[in-house]
Amino acid sequence: xxxxxxxxxxxxxxxxxxxxxxxxxxxxxxxxxxxxxxxxxxxxxxxxxxxxxxxxxxxxxxxxxxxxxxxxxxxxxxxxxxxxxxxxxxxxxxxxxxxxxxxxxxxxxxxxxxxxxxxxxxxxxxxxxxxxxxxxxxxxxxxxxxxxxxxxxxxxxxxxxxxxxxxxxxxxxxxxxxxxxxxxxxxxxxxxxxxxxxxxxxxxxxxxxxxxxxxxxxxxxxxxxxxxxxxxxxxxxxxxxxxxxxxxxxxxxxxxxxxxxxxxxxxxxxxxxxxxxxxxxxxxxxxxxxxxxxxxxxxxxxxxxxxxxxxxxxxxxxxxxxxxxxxxxxxxxxxxxxxxxxxxxxxxxxxxxxxxxxxxxxxxxxxxxxxxxxxxxxxxxxxxxxxxxxxxxxxxxxxxxxxxxxxxxxxxxxxxxxxxxxxxxxxxxxxxxxxxxxxxxxxxxxxxxxxxxxxxxxxxxxxxxxxxxxxxxxxxxxxxxxxxxxxxxxxxxxxxxxxxxxxxxxxxxxxxxxxxxxxxxxxxxxxxxxx
Numbered sequence: 001x002x003x004x005x006x007x008x009x010x011x012x013x014x015x016x017x018x019x020x021x022x023x024x025x026x027x028x029x030x031x032x033x034x035x036x037x038x039x040x041x042x043x044x045x046x047x048x049x050x051x052x053x054x055x056x057x058x059x060x061x062x063x064x065x066x067x068x069x070x071x072x073x074x075x076x077x078x079x080x081x082x083x084x085x086x087x088x089x090x091x092x093x094x095x096x097x098x099x100x101x102x103x104x105x106x107x108x109x110x111x112x113x114x115x116x117x118x119x120x121x122x123x124x125x126x127x128x129x130x131x132x133x134x135x136x137x138x139x140x141x142x143x144x145x146x147x148x149x150x151x152x153x154x155x156x157x158x159x160x161x162x163x164x165x166x167x168x169x170x171x172x173x174x175x176x177x178x179x180x181x182x183x184x185x186x187x188x189x190x191x192x193x194x195x196x197x198x199x200x201x202x203x204x205x206x207x208x209x210x211x212x213x214x215x216x217x218x219x220x221x222x223x224x225x226x227x228x229x230x231x232x233x234x235x236x237x238x239x240x241x242x243x244x245x246x247x248x249x250x251x252x253x254x255x256x257x258x259x260x261x262x263x264x265x266x267x268x269x270x271x272x273x274x275x276x277x278x279x280x281x282x283x284x285x286x287x288x289x290x291x292x293x294x295x296x297x298x299x300x301x302x303x304x305x306x307x308x309x310x311x312x313x314x315x316x317x318x319x320x321x322x323x324x325x326x327x328x329x330x331x332x333x334x335x336x337x338x339x340x341x342x343x344x345x346x347x348x349x350x351x352x353x354x355x356x357x358x359x360x361x362x363x364x365x366x367x368x369x370x371x372x373x374x375x376x377x378x379x380x381x382x383x384x385x386x387x388x389x390x391x392x393x394x395x396x397x398x399x400x401x402x403x404x405x406x407x408x409x410x411x412x413x414x415x416x417x418x419x420x421x422x423x424x425x426x427x428x429x430x431x432x433x434x435x436x437x438x439x440x441x442x443x444x445x446x447x448x449x450x451x452x453x454x455x456x457x458x459x460x461x462x463x464x465x466x467x468x469x470x471x472x473x474x475x476x477x478x479x480x481x482x483x484x485x486x487x488x489x490x491x492x493x494x495x496x497x498x499x500x501x502x503x504x505x506x507x508x509x510x511x512x513x514x515x516x517x518x519x520x521x522x523x524x525x526x527x528x529x530x531x
Contacts, residue, residue, distance in 0.1 A: 017095060018093050018094060018095065019093065019094065019095065019096050019099055019113060019114070019115060019118070020081075020091065020092070020093050020113070020114040020115075020250060020251050020252060020286065021091075021092055021093075021099050021111050021112060021113045021114060022084075022087070022089045022090070022091055022092075022111070022112045022114075022255070022299065023072060023089055023090050023091075023092050023099075023102055023108055023110075023111050024087065024088060024089040024108070024109050024110045024111070024112070025064065025065065025068050025088045025089060025107050025108060025109060026106075026107050026108070026109045027065075027088075027107070028059065028062045028063070028064065028065055028088060029065050029067075030062070031059050031062050034061070034062045035057055035058065035059070035061070035062070038057050038061070041061055041062060041063060041266070042057070042061060042265075042266050042268075043266060043267055043268050044268075045166070045267065045268025046265060046266055046267060046268040046269075047268075048268065049268050049270065049311055050310070050311055052406065052407060053311045053409045053410070054409075054527070055309075055310060055311035060085065060086045060088075060306065060310075061085070061265070061266075061310075062085060063085050064083050064084070064085050064088060064089075064090070065107070068090075068107050069083060069090055071105065071107075072090055072092065072102065072105075075094075075098065075101070075102060075105075076098055076101075077094045077095055077098035078092050078093075078094040078098055078099070078102070079092065079093045079094060080092055081093055081252045081255065081256075082198065082252060082255035082256050082258070082259045083255075083259055084255065084258045084259055084262060084303070085262050086258065086261075086262055086303060086306045087258065087299075087302075087303070087306075091251075091252050091255035093252070096118070099111060099113075112299075114250075114251040114281075114285075114286045115283070115285035115286055116285075117285055118285075137157060138153070138156055138230045138234075139226075139227040139230075140153065140229075140230045141225070141227055141228035141229055141230070142228060142229050142373035142381055143229050143230050143231070143373045145343050145368060146220075146232075146367065146368040146372055146373060146393050147230065147232055147393075149341075149345060149367070149368055149435060150232070150367060150393070150394070150397050150435065150436055150437070150438050151437050151438045151439030151440065152232045152396075152397045152400060152438050152439075153439075154438070154439030154442060155397070155400045155401055155404070155438050155439065155442050156230075156400065158404070158442060158446075160400045160401065160403045160404045160442070161233065161234050161235040161236075161400055161403070162221075162222070162232075162233030162234065162235045162236030162396060162399035162400045162403055163235040163236075163403055164403055164406070165233065165236045165237070165270045165271065165399040165400075165402055165403055165406075166193070166236070166237045166238075166239070166267070166268060166269045166270050166271070167221060167222075167233065167236045167237070167238055167239070167269065167270065167271045167272070167273060167395060167396075167399055168238075168239040168241055168260070168261075168263075168264035168267075168269040168271070168272045168273070169214060169217055169218055169221070169238065169239065169240055169241065169272075169273045169275075169392070170241050170242075170243045170244070170257050170260050170261070170272065170273070170274050170276060171213055171214030171217050171240070171241075171242065171243070171244060171275060171276065172209065172210075172211045172213045172214055172242060172243075172244035172245070172246050172276075173208065173209040173210065173211040173212050173213055173214050173215065173242065173246070173377075174195070174205055174206050174212075174214040174215050174218065174240040174242065175206055175207065175208040175209070175212050175215060175377040176206075176212060176215050176375075176376070176377030176378065176379065177192065177206055177214075177215055177218050177238075177240060177377075178192065178206040179206075180375065180377065180378070180379040181225065181379055182219060182223045182224065182225050182229065182375035182379055182381070183218065183219070183222070183223060183224075183375070184224075185222070185224040185234060185235075186222045186224075186234075186235075186236075186237070186238055189235070191222070191235070191236070191237040191238060192237075192238055192240075193237050193238060193239050193267075194239065194240070195239045195240035195241050195242070196241055196242070196260070196263065197209075197241075197242040198241060198242060198243050198256040198259055198260050199242050199243065199244070199245045199253075199256060200242070205240050205241070205242050206240070208377070209242065209246070210246045210247065211246045212376055212377035213244075213246075213275070213388065214240060214242065215375070215376065215377045216374035216375065216376065216384055216388075216389065217273065217275045217388060217389070217391075217392045218238060218240065218392070219231060219374050219375035220232065220372065220374060220389055220392035220393045220395075220396060221233045221234075221236060221238070221273065221392045221393075221395055221396035221399070222234055222235075222236055222238050222396065223374075223375045225375070225381065228381060229373060229375060229381050231392075231396050232392075232393050232394075232395075232396030232397045232399075232400060233395070233396030233397065233398075233399035233400050234396075236271075236396065236399040236400075239264065239267065239269060241260035241263065241264070243256035243257045243259075243260050243276070244256075244276055248282055249278075249280065249281045249282050250281060250282060250283075250286070251278075251281065251286055251299065253276075253278065254278055254298065254299040254300035254303075254328070255299065257274070257276070257300050257303065257329075258299065258300060258303035261303055261304070261306075261307045261312075261314075264307075264312065265307065265310045265312060269312055270312060270313065270399070270402065271312065271313050271314075271315060271395055271398055271399055271402070272307060272312055272313070272314045272315070273315050273316075273391055273392050273395040274304075274314065274315070274316040274317065274329060274335075274391070275316075275317045275386075275387070275388035275389070275391045275392060276316075276317070276388075277316075277317055277318075277319040277320075277326075277327030277328065277329075277330060277352075278298065278300060278327055278328045278329075279319070279321075279325070279327040279328065288327070288328060290325045290357050291357050292328075292357070293325055293326055293327075293328065293330075293331035293356050293357045294331060294356060294357045294358045295331045295332050295333040295356060295358065295360070296333075297328075298328035298329065298331070300328050300329045300332075301328045301329040301331050301332040301335075302332075303329070304316070304329040304332035304334050304335050305332050305333045305334035305335075306334075307334060308332075308333070308334025308335070308410060308411075309334065311409070311410055312410060313336060313398060313402075313410040313413060313414065314329070314332070314334055314335050314336065315335075315336045315338060315391050315392075315394050315395040315398060316329055316330050316332070316335045316336070316337055316338065316391055317330065317337075317338060317386070317387035317388050317390065317391040318330045318337050318338060318339040318340070318351055318352040318353075318354075318362065318363040318387045319351075319352030319387060320350045320351070320352060320386050320387055320388075321350075321352040322349055322350050322351070322352065322353075323353060324352060324353075325352060325353070325354075325357075326352045326353070326354055326356065326362050326363070327352065330352070330362060330363070331356045331357070331362065333360075335364075336364050336365065336394070336398070336414050336417070337354075337362050337363040337364045337365075337432070338363055338364070338365055338366065338367055338369075338387060338390045338391045338393075338394045339351040339352070339353075339363035339365075339366045339369070339387060339390065339430070339431065339432060340366065340367070340368070340369025340370060340385075340386065340387045340389075340390040341366045341367065341368055341369065341370065341390070341435065342368070342370040342371070343368065343370070343371065345366075345435055347366075347430045347431055348369055348370040348385070350369075350370075350385070350386065350387075351363070351366075351369060351387055351390075351430070352387065353429040353430050354429045354432065355429060360489075361427045361432055361433065361488065361489075362432065363431075363432040364414070364417075364418060364432050364433055364488070365394065365417060365418065365421050365432055365433055365434065365435065365436050366390065366421075366431055366432060366434060366435050367390040367391075367393045367394045367397075367435070368389075368390060368393060369385060369386055369387050369388070369389050369390030369393075370385050371383040371384075371385055372384060372385065372389035372390070372393065374389060394436075397436070397438050398413070398417070400438070401413070401417075401438050401441055401442060401445075404442055404445050404446065405445045408445075408525075409527055411512065411514055411527065412514060412525045412527070414488070415484055415488055415514055415516075415525070416441055416444070416445075416525070417436050417438075417441065418433045418436075418488045420436050420437045420438070420440050420441045420444075421433040421434040421435060421436045421437070422434030422435045422436075422437070433488070457470060457471060457472065457473060457479070457517045457524045457526065458470070458471035459471070459515060459526050459528060462526075462527075462528060462529060463528075463529040463530065463531045464505070464528065464529070464530055464531070465530065465531060466504065466505065466506040467502050467503060467504045467505060467506065468502070468503055468505070468528065469500050469501065469502055469503070470496050470500065470501050470503060470517065471499060471500055472496065472499045472500075473522060476519045476522060477497075478495065478496060478497050478519065479495075479496045479517050479518060479519040480493070480494075480495055480496070480517070480518050480519075481493065481494050481495070481496050481503065481515060481516070481517055482515075482516045482518075483505070483508075483513050483514070483515055483516075483528070484513065484514045484516065485511065485512075485513055485514075491508060491513070492505060492508065496517070505528075505530060508530055509530075510530050510531060511529075511530060512527060512528070512529055512530075513527070513528045513529075513530065514526070514527060514528070515527075515528050
């Protein structure tokens with residue numbers, strides 16, 4: 001036994017003589033030229049989505065300098081495993097000495113080790129409508145409980161089924177999605193858009209990779225078997241990205257995720273589903289603690305917030321640790337984090353609880369995750385349990401409701417979803433804001449004309465610094481004003497009594513806020529940027 005233990009120790013020590021780290025670069029090439037000519041770095045779909053939501057195209061959209069990557073690859077003992085344009089960095093693996101030597105390269109600005117105890121400066125991070133006449137009436141079969149729990153069936157009845165929305169799924173394996181009948185609806189309608197395997201670096205993303213977890217996740221969104229199974233967003237378009245390696249647990253999977261999110265952004269994706277969570281790694285020094293669940297520490301969580309800033313809505317699982325903490329990226333500021341309930345809408349004992357370590361409400365919302373109906377890679381319909389499945393059930397619902405009003409920003413939609421949830425006024429660590437009622441949300445979105453919804457009130461100037469003016473619509477003499485930060489917390493409230501009344505926000509931090517203005521018959525939500 002001692003010999004076996006010694007051998008295990010030697011193997012473990014040898015394996016982790018290799019360190020994982022992120023190497024950040026000083027600059028990018030042709031930044032302004034690329035921004036002035038965005039079609040050179042983004043698809044037209046991505047440009048259109050950013051324009052619709054007033055999301056600026058900036059330096060983070062510009063690709064990493066490939067010459068820098070090539071030179072890093074040519075260094076002794078260094079393997080480049082992933083890259084990130086958002087963070088302008090690469091994920092490398094090598095000995096501590098060889099990685100440290102990269103600082104001698106003129107274009108390397110800093111190094112961040114996955115083993116955070118080795119970081120000399122841990123703060124040196126880059127954080128930086130009318131209803132249509134045609135209606136859909138599905139027979140949900142096995143998925144009836146998980147669909148009707150969120151009142152998504154009421155959304156589908158108005159013919160909002162995710163049409164025109166693009167969802168990217170980051171997961172571990174998608175075998176069968178390209179062949180099984182349960183996914184024929186999206187294949188036959190040209191809505192299986194392909195994907196990429198960021199683990200094996202290959203286009204063959206549908207090859208079996210030891211798990212069909214991603215297949216089951218796809219089914220919760222876009223699976224369809226007549227009279228037997230209907231996903232919550234059955235007409236959404238789907239990209240499949242493999243970022244998770246089930247054979248090991250290593251921070252490179254976080255980097256794979258960020259690289260996939262960047263690809264999704266460039267392809268015009270609206271929603272990302274992440275039924276993954278990172279906390280414990282094969283090498284203990286890489287582990288994340290509860291204190292790290294602050295939305296600003298884990299690489300994947302920081303990437304999630306950038307994805308949010310880029311206009312995408314990231315739906316992610318809370319985790320399956322029960323009374324234990326959430327896992328990254330569930331802690332991200334830009335994530336709509338989903339916990340699990342059972343068929344009766346009760347908290348599922350395996351669902352991870354919040355709040356985040358900096359005190360934010362997590363999970364945000366809940367959906368069925370205990371014995372959720374899924375389609376396996378062999379085509380069979382069965383059940384699986386975990387927040388892995390509550391997340392895509394929610395993501396498909398988001399796709400369907402967003403179709404009803406695509407002019408909403410991701411921040412506005414997230415806040416609306418929270419507000420129609422069952423425990424919004426009394427969130428708890430287990431239940432967050434509760435189970436959303438998408439039928440009620442649809443009624444709200446369809447109760448006012450689009451132009452009135454978007455432009456009933458005016459705020460100026462935007463961006464602003466310390467104050468802004470509220471312009472009331474014709475016939476409205478007074479209104480209530482509530483300001484929310486991007487994580488849904490109310491930070492300011494007052495009553496507007498006069499047209500063009502000034503509102504003082506000098507006490508608020510810099511950042512993005514949502515202004516909710518309401519009168520008797522009219523409401524609007526407007527994004528405010530305080531600079």
